[in-house]
Amino acid sequence: MDLRALLDRPTDAERLAVDDLLGPSEEFNGRVAYGGHEARARRQLLLPALHACQDAVGSISRGALGYISERLTVPPAELYGVATFYSLFNTDEARGTTVHVCDDIVCSQYGAKGLLQTLEGSELSWEASPCLGQCERAPAVMFHSPGEGYGNAAPVDSDTVGNVVFDELPHGVVHQDQSQLRLLRRIGRIDPTSLEAYRGSGGYQTLTRAIELGPDGVISALDESGLKGRGGAAFPIGIKWRGVADAPGPDKYVIANGDESEPGTFKDRLLMEGDPFAVIEAMTIYGFATGSTKGYIYVRGEYPTAEKRLRDAIVMASEAGLLGTRVANAGFDFDLEVRRGAGAYICGEETALFASIEGYRGEPRQKPPFPTQHGVFGRPTGINNIETLLAALEVIEGGAGEFARVGTEQSTGPKLFCVSGAVEKPGVFEVPFGTTLGEILALAGGVRGGRGLGAVLLGGAAGVFVDFSFLDMPLTFEDTREAGATLGSGAVIVFDENCDFGPVLRRIARFFEEESCGQCVPCRIGTVRQSEALARLNDGETLGTVADELERLDDLARVMTDASICGLGQTAASAIQSAIRLQLRGAPA
Amino acid sequence: MTMTEREISTITAQVNGEVVEVPDGSTILDACRQAGLDLPTLCYGPTMTAANACRVCVVELEGSRTLVPSCSRKLEEGMDIRTGTERAEHSRRLVMELLGSASELDRSGDQLDSWIEDAGAEPSRFGPKAATVAAQPKIEDDLYVRDYGRCILCYRCVDACGVEHQNTFAITVAGRGFEAHISTEFDVALPDSACVYCGNCIAVCPTGALVGKVEFDMREDDTWDESRQGVTRTVCAYCGVGCNLDLHTQDGKIVNVTSPHDHDVTLGNLCIKGRFGWSYVSSAGDV
Numbered sequence: 001m002d003l004r005a006l007l008d009r010p011t012d013a014e015r016l017a018v019d020d021l022l023g024p025s026e027e028f029n030g031r032v033a034y035g036g037h038e039a040r041a042r043r044q045l046l047l048p049a050l051h052a053c054q055d056a057v058g059s060i061s062r063g064a065l066g067y068i069s070e071r072l073t074v075p076p077a078e079l080y081g082v083a084t085f086y087s088l089f090n091t092d093e094a095r096g097t098t099v100h101v102c103d104d105i106v107c108s109q110y111g112a113k114g115l116l117q118t119l120e121g122s123e124l125s126w127e128a129s130p131c132l133g134q135c136e137r138a139p140a141v142m143f144h145s146p147g148e149g150y151g152n153a154a155p156v157d158s159d160t161v162g163n164v165v166f167d168e169l170p171h172g173v174v175h176q177d178q179s180q181l182r183l184l185r186r187i188g189r190i191d192p193t194s195l196e197a198y199r200g201s202g203g204y205q206t207l208t209r210a211i212e213l214g215p216d217g218v219i220s221a222l223d224e225s226g227l228k229g230r231g232g233a234a235f236p237i238g239i240k241w242r243g244v245a246d247a248p249g250p251d252k253y254v255i256a257n258g259d260e261s262e263p264g265t266f267k268d269r270l271l272m273e274g275d276p277f278a279v280i281e282a283m284t285i286y287g288f289a290t291g292s293t294k295g296y297i298y299v300r301g302e303y304p305t306a307e308k309r310l311r312d313a314i315v316m317a318s319e320a321g322l323l324g325t326r327v328a329n330a331g332f333d334f335d336l337e338v339r340r341g342a343g344a345y346i347c348g349e350e351t352a353l354f355a356s357i358e359g360y361r362g363e364p365r366q367k368p369p370f371p372t373q374h375g376v377f378g379r380p381t382g383i384n385n386i387e388t389l390l391a392a393l394e395v396i397e398g399g400a401g402e403f404a405r406v407g408t409e410q411s412t413g414p415k416l417f418c419v420s421g422a423v424e425k426p427g428v429f430e431v432p433f434g435t436t437l438g439e440i441l442a443l444a445g446g447v448r449g450g451r452g453l454g455a456v457l458l459g460g461a462a463g464v465f466v467d468f469s470f471l472d473m474p475l476t477f478e479d480t481r482e483a484g485a486t487l488g489s490g491a492v493i494v495f496d497e498n499c500d501f502g503p504v505l506r507r508i509a510r511f512f513e514e515e516s517c518g519q520c521v522p523c524r525i526g527t528v529r530q531s532e533a534l535a536r537l538n539d540g541e542t543l544g545t546v547a548d549e550l551e552r553l554d555d556l557a558r559v560m561t562d563a564s565i566c567g568l569g570q571t572a573a574s575a576i577q578s579a580i581r582l583q584l585r586g587a588p589a
Numbered sequence: 590m591t592m593t594e595r596e597i598s599t600i601t602a603q604v605n606g607e608v609v610e611v612p613d614g615s616t617i618l619d620a621c622r623q624a625g626l627d628l629p630t631l632c633y634g635p636t637m638t639a640a641n642a643c644r645v646c647v648v649e650l651e652g653s654r655t656l657v658p659s660c661s662r663k664l665e666e667g668m669d670i671r672t673g674t675e676r677a678e679h680s681r682r683l684v685m686e687l688l689g690s691a692s693e694l695d696r697s698g699d700q701l702d703s704w705i706e707d708a709g710a711e712p713s714r715f716g717p718k719a720a721t722v723a724a725q726p727k728i729e730d731d732l733y734v735r736d737y738g739r740c741i742l743c744y745r746c747v748d749a750c751g752v753e754h755q756n757t758f759a760i761t762v763a764g765r766g767f768e769a770h771i772s773t774e775f776d777v778a779l780p781d782s783a784c785v786y787c788g789n790c791i792a793v794c795p796t797g798a799l800v801g802k803v804e805f806d807m808r809e810d811d812t813w814d815e816s817r818q819g820v821t822r823t824v825c826a827y828c829g830v831g832c833n834l835d836l837h838t839q840d841g842k843i844v845n846v847t848s849p850h851d852h853d854v855t856l857g858n859l860c861i862k863g864r865f866g867w868s869y870v871s872s873a874g875d876v
């Protein structure tokens with residue numbers, strides 16, 4: 001491979017930022033570099049290197065790109081392709097403090113527009129952002145100051161949106177009584193920055209138990225528990241772990257998926273921020289049970305507090321001998337690394353997430369082959385959602401039978417729901433599978449202001465709208481499937497009777513348009529045509545009759561669902577079509 | 590027991606109810622072709638690994654929730670494949686409509702025209718205001734033009750320039766979603782990039798988005814006329830590799846040079862001298 005370096009040279013700040021990550025280099029001479037084998041293996045440092053520059057100076061300049069390109073022996077064009085894939089990387093002129101204002105499904109109902117107007121007239125630079133995972137306290141913003149860091153603030157109003165803060169936002173309030181909680185029982189009750197506190201509350205006893213059970217015993221327990229993945233696809237965890245365990249090692253990987261970018265979803269943030277050691281303990285058991293010696297936790301770029309808590313916790317656990325070689329004095333090695341996303345919903349899709357870790361554009365690939373055969377770096381890989389991993393701890397700690405007693409036969413155990421929007425007490429709620437939608441709404445205090453219910457969006461932008469006639473539906477995988485709905489990510493977004501769904505649907509359509517990776521035609525162009533049709537219907541400028549437009553929307557829904565590569569395109573019409581079916585107010589009809 | 594060679598090396602499956610037997614490692618598309626069916630393909634090219642992006646080749650696979658891309662999905666024993674179901678045809682038609690609504694396809698050749706016609710695709714149904722990728726052609730040198738208003742983002746040029754053929758990595762897909770596009774780093778002009786002007790990207794572009802300057806100019810002047818063109822096969826004289834060259838001539842002038850895709854050494858690839866050497870001789874390309 002022949003590399004031509006860009007003519008621009010890095011600034012001292014850029015070079016320092018990259019060298020901090022990669023170690024000092026030989027004098028950079030702006031000349032051609034040739035990639036050895038080892039250099040190519042460093043490609044996986046590409047995303048961290050881009051972050052380093054973005055964090056330090058607020059952009060990825062030509063000089064910075066050229067320098068990273070040389071240090072990692074990645075062609076500049078490819079590096080540019082990766083940098084421009086992620087919305088948190090700025091390849092234009094560097095900016096000072098930037099406010100990322102969530103104007104997604106929930107925040108747009110609670111004042112996001114006003115915030116954008118305020119910022120329009122201010123000195124600060126700003127960007128509208130998809131859901132920031134703070135929906136329970138909408139409207140939310142994220143600040144980024146070069147050299148300083150990232151910070152979340154929520155709720156904000158026109159007076160406070162300009163007060164740049166980097167303090168950690170307290171994680172969400174848990175409204176339920178301690179006796180009702182398993183997955184959330186430590187949140188807000190023990191210090192998430194203290195390993196001692198975690199151990200004092202029974203932490204790391206599950207690892208001891210897992211070592212007693214042995215890898216096979218752990219996987220059998222998971223099998224018997226009936227635990228299914230909480231990340232959207234409801235895949236049985238036992239089968240997945242067994243698949244990785246049976247794959248030839250030791251070069252295989254386990255990954256915790258903390259990309260949580262589905263609008264209306266914030267449960268994994270609560271777990272990562274409020275109980276980081278539990279995530280680490282669960283991953284250690286994952287490594288032990290599958291014979292993998294390396295794990296990653298992929299955290300979305302908009303979750304700075306979760307990222308910091310996990311990084312700190314990894315350091316503490318390593319110092320205590322709970323990660324690294326001969327973990328807990330048992331005969332296995334396990335290392336864990338945090339990877340930060342950079343603003344791309346699609347990177348939550350497992351194969352896109354692999355590409356992202358490897359240093360490529362976060363484009364999904366066709367399955368099969370499945371991750372347990374061919375995952376990150378082309379090696380067998382187990383990947384699970386954060387909530388799934390914490391539920392796995394419950395299985396091992398209390399036993400499969402105990403776990404399966406909660407919930408229904410097909411949907412076992414406790415489940416977290418993220419309730420946001422027009423309710424009195426938005427937040428994360430832990431309930432047994434089978435709790436009805438109406439009961440969840442009641443837990444959240446009912447519709448805000450005593451108003452009537454307009455609709456509930458289950459599963460976020462990729463989900464399905466349901467109305468009052470679904471209030472008695474038990475929230476399980478099987479019941480929602482039967483009703484043509486979905487649990488998806490566990491998002492429960494509530495709209496009251498006054499809601500005009502027109503703008504909501506257009507925001508959902510825009511979300512998919514902006515988050516499509518662009519690889520396949522049905523999704524890349526179909527999501528744009530879907531938005532255009534909704535805009536025409538909204539403006540009363542239909543092409544032909546309304547019925548023609550509905551037919552076009554239906555055609556688009558079909559091709560996206562049938563022929564897209566991945567779940568993003570396959571669900572990009574789901575919420576919109578359900579709103580049309582329910583004839584929600586403001587939906588095309 | 591020893592396995593017979595047949596057991597080791599072939600797969601049996603059904604295409605539209607007909608039993609086909611193909612070598613292990615074949616794709617669904619290979620099986621369809623064996624059954625005498627041809628399916629449209631755009632991002633898949635015979636000399637390259639499937640990019641799997643355009644989805645114009647999708648078919649129905651019994652037991653699969655979604656349609657599957659025939660170009661890249663490996664055939665498995667006992668698969669039951671249907672190419673002509675309403676669902677498969679619907680998706681193929683919509684994919685062509687979407688492509689045609691976003692990119693200018695009028696220089697993509699007769700084959701695509703006939704696929705569009707056969708599918709009954711109407712790209713204009715998304716209206717005159719539908720967003721497109723229309724862009725000024727990039728004319729940065731005398732050798733070739735990048736006319737990205739015709740690009741369907743099939744990834745073939747990027748793969749040809751990179752891992753598949755050329756190992757130069759001058760171009761990439763940049764941006765995301767509908768904004769995704771082919772670009773050099775920071776969109777610098779080609780002469781300032783790593784490009785070595787091998788033209789191997791031109792050779793794989795299915796839509797005429799990448800095209801020799803002479804051909805581009807003639808098409809713009811409306812003097813390009815394939816019915817008046819002849820092709821002469823020669824061996825390139827610049828070096829000892831011995832690449833085959835096809836000289837395309839019109840009215841006694843060379844208007845293009847290609848290399849046969851089925852050549853087992855070059856796979857259709859050339860270097861700057863072979864592909865563009867003639868245009869140095871005289872920009873008008875006198876033979």
Ligand SMILES: Cc1cc2nc3c(=O)[nH]c(=O)nc-3n(C[C@H](O)[C@H](O)[C@H](O)COP(=O)(O)O)c2cc1C
Nearest residue numbers: 229230231257259260261348349350384385388567
């Ligand atoms: C567009 C898209 C986005 C996704 N985002 C996430 C995510 O943020 N977190 C997650 O756990 N799974 C996400 N998934 C699902 C993952 O691909 C994968 O199924 C999941 O991480 C497996 O874990 P589980 O079995 O524990 O649910 C996403 C899928 C798609 C198609």
Ligand code: SF4
Nearest residue numbers: 517519520523566569
């Ligand atoms: S469906 Fe959308 S997000 Fe998924 S691969 Fe295709 S273009 Fe990318």
Ligand code: SF4
Nearest residue numbers: 750784785787788790
């Ligand atoms: S001409 Fe050759 S080097 Fe230049 S972009 Fe095309 S394939 Fe790459």
Ligand code: SF4
Nearest residue numbers: 740741743744746794
């Ligand atoms: S320029 Fe041609 S080869 Fe390259 S992506 Fe576009 S259509 Fe495909």
Ligand code: FES
Nearest residue numbers: 102107132134135
């Ligand atoms: S934080 Fe705004 S919608 Fe989720």
Ligand code: FES
Nearest residue numbers: 632643644646660
């Ligand atoms: S030809 Fe199969 S996906 Fe493009």
